[in-house]
Amino acid sequence: MRGEGLLRELAPQVLGAVVRRYGHFDTAEDAVQEAMIAAAAQWPRDGVPDDPKAWLIAVAARRLTDLLRAEQARRRREETWTLPATAPSADDLGDADDTLILLFLCCHPALPPEQQIALTLRSVAGLTTQEIARAFLVPEPTMGQRISRAKQRVKASRVPFRLPADRAERLAAVLRVLYLIFTEGYVSTAGPRAYREELSTEAIRLTRIVHRLLPRDADVAGLLALMLLTDARRAARVGKDGALIPLESQDRSLWRQDMIEEGVELVTAALKIASGPYQLQAAIAALHDEAPTAADTDWPQIEALYEALLSMAPNPMTALNHAVAVAMARGPEPALALVTALEEDKRLASHHRLHAVRAHLLEMAGDVPGALAAYRLAAQHTRSLPEQRYLNTKAATLALD
Template structure:
């Protein structure tokens, strides 16, 4: 079964998309697909993978959907759908509905939390329990989000079709944002005992790859995939054996994934030279500058500052401002960074990373007492245990 799992995970959204397009009932289609996947997991190890596994799954899922329909005692509903069901056991359609399915999961009627949960369930193939564990929320909460999302999609009158061309950019932006949220939560968990939730970051990369395959000319899709690859490449060196956080400047760069870095650099280089610039390409370019530096001292901070200036023009935001402050300090010195942080502070206060950056700049400037207090503040504010431990350790080091 372990050998079949990647294949089934890749095929699941294609099969679900085909059934939703054909029947228009998300819940019933999802149940039928789960039956088909279970049948495949049971039969294929013994009988072998069929020549057309996607068609096999669509056929079995369609039969399960018909069987469920036949149990329905509402004569009127049966009569209304009979014409559509009569063709369900024909040849499996060749069209790929995964992009349409992903756009449906990220429908604008849904909240970001619901978009994330529904995407992981329908497109990523994760169970409700797996999503709950990954997001560190109760299983009942995830189930409620998914159920409400389906109801909201139905209430909005959403149809299983690609949106018109004028709506596609906004809908695609929502999809990319959801994948970005999933990756970030996996790479740096916002709370809990673990720094990484690899199952989330790996799933985000997998989905971004599929999206890039379907939209190879979309620069922002390439930029997001590049950003994920270039960031995740550092993960092996980001923690010690005991789980303690290792900051970027102190990481063993020989442990970084060079193949992922090379792929990410190629992707972002092509996107920057051939497509319009959005929020993800500059972030990927910044990650590339970090990853290509042989040592932390070799980092081209002037180039990074220029890229943050470009990012601030196309996608301004609190975290962009905060990261740019660090680049200012590295180029122009800690006092300049502290001045930039003070100017931006009213819009940034409350997040533990603000205090962490202030502590780092104060330590660079030689103000050990101020740095200690700021590190202690940041440690109190974060909900991540690995980050709290790291910040507390930095506070202790500056006090000696």
Template sequence: MEDLLRSLTPGVLGALVRRYGSLDACEDAVQEALIAAALQWPEQGIPDNPSAWLITVGTRRLIDARRSEAARHQREAVVAALTPTDELLSPAPGEQRAEDDDTLTLLLLCCHPDLTPSSQMALTLRAVGGLTTEQIARAFLVSEATMGQRISRAKQRLKTTGATFTMPPNLHERLRIVLHVLYLIFNEGYTATSGPELQRASLTAEAIRLTRELHRLLPADGEVAGLLALMLLTEARRPARTGPDGMLIPLGEQDRSLWNRAQIDEGRELISRTLAEAVLGPYQLQAAIAAVHDEAERAEDTDWPQILVLYQLLDQAWPNPVVRLNQAIALAMVRGPQAGLDLLATLDADERMANGHRLHAVRAHLLEMAGELDAAYDAYEGAGRRATSLPERRYLEARAQRLPRGRTGQ
């Protein structure tokens, strides 16, 4: 039920915003419709057309709210009450949209150029990705209250600028931020920042669907194709990422026969064609790295020297601490764990990395490779304390517990 409602939310919100215009009011109405569905559907059954049901209930909530306003708004509510639900699901006369995809149009609205990049991403993750304010705050490393204010200001800014729910004439103007938002949504679905589940398949599926739509609209754009390839090549491993008990299984220990070969083949074909035709960008480089991993039949067959070169190129094109973190792993696999540890040391002064668990987890892994077992134990323990995802915390704690103490260098 939760996954169904989450998957329906962006389309329902898009349909209401297209008809009524106010993102803030429509989001409130959709939230009330979702609550009504969560209460009624378990007893009454899921309706034949759940989207239409949610739109109808959301419309009624908007009408109720507008009845308390001026007479002009009351007349609009009467008109809205007489509007058939199927009309809300269809475009207005003369309106053109890609495949009538309200979710994509909503995504582009949230990435309005009058918003700051951080507000664009936060608002899109909330309205289109369906993430909670707490989850978005974790992704941006800020407090929940700060993120709530940011999202509220973004909605108000859209209202004051008179932004309309239409497909912008030039998609390229908003493409960079749209791609980054889709990237963040996919990452949150593939490895949840918090909670009891490692993965949220509905988010990765929605990110892939929207990226496919962008690729259909912009088939010659290398970064759109690169992002789609990256998502497919990464999502292909999802069936092997957890055991029956939900425990995280790292890439090197996964049963590769469980990987989705159709997604791998599609992703490889996409990135091979794109690298030959388009200007190289960060998403294409990440997709190329993912393709090298997926091409290896066994973990020990992985072409780490090629991956290291690709990470060095990525670090030049898109320098950030996460890229450097992954580059350290590749460096360790090629030149030994100490080389990787030396590179990790350059990230110690970065508060974003020092306060999170990933830097400590990678350091623990490299220390274990180097035979520094006591230090590895401490690093795994420190990473586990910082992890906000329960499966990741359990994995890190288990890695620590399997190490014997007092045997460094043996």
């Protein structure tokens, strides 16, 4: 592995080594980022070192010394920290444990979700502040402040650099953050792009790491399966003109069969251990992926899986997906009744998907004026330009019929 991929892989290992040895998570994170930048500039010119991890640790340790001395001078106070003359070797520490500990640290319960996501992408994924800001369509200074506040909260919490006692509870937060990163990458909520490949790809990479560390955890396996089974369809989601292509119209020959096979194997094994929300969502994705054509989709089974998911982890988006499954399995009328009931949920009041689903169901029921109005309303409520174009195109097509 060379280049950017190598740096991304080494980022959490190097940060874990430096924090475990010296402490100062917030300052160490800055030092490691600077080491990564130095490597990106020097390695293409001078060649990758024989031991790239040790090189990065040594550079980060030297930079950490400089940063801590500068901080000491600014605050005009004496500190009792000392640094050894040499950095730890690359073999001193457990890479696996360090990566997992960093994920737990970045997903500290004291941090709001947006800070957990930003800190995970910065500290564990090795993305720069500029890259993260670009991915989430916010100014770089805003993202920089978000990351800085997150680091300060972690520092103030004085959490020791070790696996937390409440690992099961904290693991749920880690998986939630990885799920949110993947979802934002696969279905961008705003901006000109239908998806942000860098986010979904990074979420899969990080989830693979967690799965390697916790291979018998059914939730981790379920989440990885869900990501693979969903991302397998990415190449077919957008046409050459940039237009969104709905699932039933996609060219299934473009779907990644290797990812589908891996995802099915993972979810099959995970379901034998436990049936959690990630496993059920992955099972639904597998039913879509394994259907030779849209007409062959096992909608009754998908409806049943959504009902099980709703009973386990109720939320309005799952309820909307359940309504679609009901429509495909039993017709639009019972599904429209479900969507009407969801209109009372304030969490969906301004969400474009409520109106988009209603439009789809009304179109299925033959109510063209109602579907036309709902598609136009949905287009007004989304901040995603591809979604907007798709919904407006649906409305225009209905208007011409």
